[in-house]
Amino acid sequence: MQLSERSFNVVADVFHRVSGIRLVPAKRQLVIGRLQKLATEKGLSSLDEYVDKVIKAGDERELVRVVDRLTTNETYFFREPAHFEFLADMVARRRPGQEFRVWSAASSSGEEAYSIAMLLADKIGLSGWKIVGTDLSTAMVDAARKALYPMERARNTSPQYLKRFCMRGSGPYEGQLLVSKELRANVSFEQANLMQPLPDIGKFDVVFLRNVLIYFDADAKLDIVRRVSPLIKPGGYLFTGHSESLSNLPTGLTSVKPAVYART
Numbered sequence: 535m536q537l538s539e540r541s542f543n544v545v546a547d548v549f550h551r552v553s554g555i556r557l558v559p560a561k562r563q564l565v566i567g568r569l570q571k572l573a574t575e576k577g578l579s580s581l582d583e584y585v586d587k588v589i590k591a592g593d594e595r596e597l598v599r600v601v602d603r604l605t606t607n608e609t610y611f612f613r614e615p616a617h618f619e620f621l622a623d624m625v626a627r628r629r630p631g632q633e634f635r636v637w638s639a640a641s642s643s644g645e646e647a648y649s650i651a652m653l654l655a656d657k658i659g660l661s662g663w664k665i666v667g668t669d670l671s672t673a674m675v676d677a678a679r680k681a682l683y684p685m686e687r688a689r690n691t692s693p694q695y696l697k698r699f700c701m702r703g704s705g706p707y708e709g710q711l712l713v714s715k716e717l718r719a720n721v722s723f724e725q726a727n728l729m730q731p732l733p734d735i736g737k738f739d740v741v742f743l744r745n746v747l748i749y750f751d752a753d754a755k756l757d758i759v760r761r762v763s764p765l766i767k768p769g770g771y772l773f774t775g776h777s778e779s780l781s782n783l784p785t786g787l788t789s790v791k792p793a794v795y796a797r798t
């Protein structure tokens with residue numbers, strides 16, 4: 535399918551308005567690949583028609599589907615392991631008695647949140663901690679709640695954790711894993727857009743804000759970090775992706791290690 539420059543600009547504007555992410559012209563082919571299924575489902579044979587008849591009409595439900603298709607959701611269990619080592623140290627030093635709370639902000643399909651859950655269950659036990667996962671994409675939030683994954687996504691997970699915290703699928707679920715009910719009980723997911731006022735989800739010992747800031751320009755990145763920071767308890771930490779430095783931005787946080795920032 536083709537997508538004219540004019541239609542591409544319409545899609546890019548809508549996506550930027552909703553998500554804060556700018557689609558550069560070089561992404562035109564990617565947009566075609568991701569949206570053509572939506573056009574076909576509407577019985578339309580061209581993407582320009584889809585843009586004119588559906589996107590421009592502003593149907594909210596369809597816009598959610600467009601945004602879902604255009605976000606990049608790649609993730610896997612125990613991605614960027616240095617953060618999990620840091621977290622394990624933090625947990626060992628924590629003040630007992632207080633619930634340990636972690637926010638996976640941009641949780642995608644939930645692997646990050648459940649990796650944190652495995653570590654906390656191992657170090658603290660099955661209670662005394664809570665994890666909240668949020669993501670812009672409703673499709674990803676639904677997937678995270680299901681907690682069913684291709685085995686391949688757990689390639690960085692220790693065999694001990696797999697055995698303790700996951701069930702191996704069989705029959706129609708062959709090659710998949712389901713995160714255990716005990717872990718799921720302490721992990722919740724909801725839809726939230728980092729570009730909009732943040733939901734009332736309490737304060738956190740650690741916020742994982744990883745592999746999402748990369749999509750925003752410096753102003754949007756700073757704005758997000760400044761609004762997320764007050765949700766970190768004093769003495770708590772913000773983790774970003776290792777390719778997402780905040781070093782040149784006046785965030786008010788203190789850099790303590792690569793991709794680890796403290797709220798002092």
Ligand SMILES: C[S@@+](CC[C@H](N)C(=O)[O-])C[C@H]1O[C@@H](n2cnc3c(N)ncnc32)[C@H](O)[C@@H]1O
Binds near residue numbers: 553
């Ligand atoms: C590459 S995934 C990162 C997942 C996980 N944090 C990790 O590091 O593996 C990026 C996620 O950011 C989400 N996202 C993009 N823009 C967002 C926004 N404005 N608000 C909330 N989430 C957003 C996408 O839907 C996607 O699931």
